[in-house]
Amino acid sequence: MESSDLYPVSRLAAAQEATAAAGLGALLLTPGPDLRYVTGYEALPLERLTCLALPAEGEAFLVVPRLELPAAEHSPASRLGIEFVPWDETEDPYAIVAARLGGAAGAGGRVGAVGLADRMWAMQSLRFRDALPGADQVLAGTVLRGLRMRKSPAEAAALREAGAAIDAVHAQVPGFLRAGRTEREVGRDIAEAIIAAGHSTVDFVIVGSGPNGASPHHELSDRVIQAGEPVVVDIGGQMPSGYCSDSTRVYCVGEPPAGFAKYYDVLQRAQEAACEAVRPGVSCEAVDAAAREVIAAEGYGEYFIHRTGHGIGLETHEEPYIVAGNAEPLAPGFAFSVEPGIYLPGAHGARIEDILICTEEGGERVNHRPRELVIV
Known part of the structure; x- marks a missing residue:
């Protein structure tokens, strides 16, 4: 380009x-x-x-x-x-x-x-x-x-390129995760993969295992990943173009703990509802509400503790913000994350994140890895 x-x-x-x-x-x-x-x-x-x-x-x-x-x-x-x-x-x-x-x-x-x-x-x-x-x-x-906020066709193409690059990294994550490894060891492998996939810089690597998955911005630690634990992996970097990637998927090392599959299903439905809500003229806060209503209706509202998304481009976080109180109407070219989460303190958490570009027809996802829970 x-x-x-x-x-x-x-x-x-x-x-x-x-x-x-x-x-x-x-x-x-x-x-x-x-x-x-x-x-x-x-x-x-x-x-x-x-x-x-x-x-x-x-x-x-x-x-x-x-x-x-x-x-x-x-x-x-x-x-x-x-x-x-x-x-x-x-x-x-x-x-x-x-x-x-x-x-x-x-x-x-x-x-x-x-x-x-x-x-x-x-x-x-x-x-x-x-x-x-x-x-x-x-x-x-x-x-x-x-x-x-209004990305040009060239900027949208750069975001698609960034999305494909981070998708290629998520495709490798199951091979990095296993019981007995530390979050930091997994994070080091992911960081190397981010560069190998074409990024110029690694902006962040979140590997939140077990209870650390309940902290949305958890830093890598020396905690040893245990069998039966969900692991939240949120990763991103900047491409040579200057445009950024950002995507979150959830993995589980073996069969998930009791109750996890139930709220993960709720989270999947909430993320899908928010993505389906994206189209020109819909407000940023309406997209946030689309995700939040699904989660609240199932009794997990208090555990969704952050906004649904943020704009992305030359910065990982920029306008528009997908949050209650932001009545800004979406317009073609707006690019942002849709990333609802559910976090149970002391137990585990989950977040599903894709980057979307608003088009005349609706929301175009630039991330295409499976959104189902991945068992490794």
Whole structure:
């Protein structure tokens, strides 16, 4: 997949139009997903400032440490036709940005409010506050959210590629699981498989055995997996494209304990109901409710302790969030997880997670591994 498809030149103009429409003077995007979304440049997050300054009116420019200039010039940002402004060790890059933005603002030299990258370091936002004392600071995400939530066909293809890659890892998990191995040993095998499947980074590996499966974000431990225990495996990484994978399946080492099969069946029905609810115009909270109602009706409502899903793209967790109180209507191109869970403290738990892309016809799953309990 060409970077020009994933990170088109037109995205810069779209971000600039959104900045003007929001009444901001400029966006200031430092290394992270916002900068990569707009430019395709995966810049290193350093104490030395790299920042795309995108005024609502006028020309954008990229301030970059001189020693990082070659990397910037070889990145997709070089296709945008913007000026690269290198700075030397004895210069103040914040003053450079402020001076140039003042010029872009016209004779008055006042920028107005600026949108800071959501992942900007606090020390950088404070330096910009000092360099632009008359500018209110807001989150750039308020401007970019509408663009980033609606995935393009190229972005959807990248998410399908990521889904296939993590599916290939889940296909190997039964071979890693057996009684007597620790969660950490299994997790090490999974991490290696994630890279071998084509990911550039391993973002997380959750192997929750027995009672640890009742902790949704359990970290790998040295706990030894026992016969007859369910194991929750939630894994994901980032592909070379920049787009992320995330999928959860449940395995059991031997026959499951009493009562587990009953609530696992409830969970399967809840996940299916939420996936079936996905279509344009349906609210995010309605998808959450579709899963929650099934679980609550069977008496497990108090054990479903988190939202039903989160958006995914250049970040594993981004907007939209599939949660009560979010009335945002789904639109074609929205991509998010559907992952209800049931967790019995001190005993075990279960979660089933797929990534879906909202299309004109409904929800398209990008994960295709069996959702039934896998006995190993």
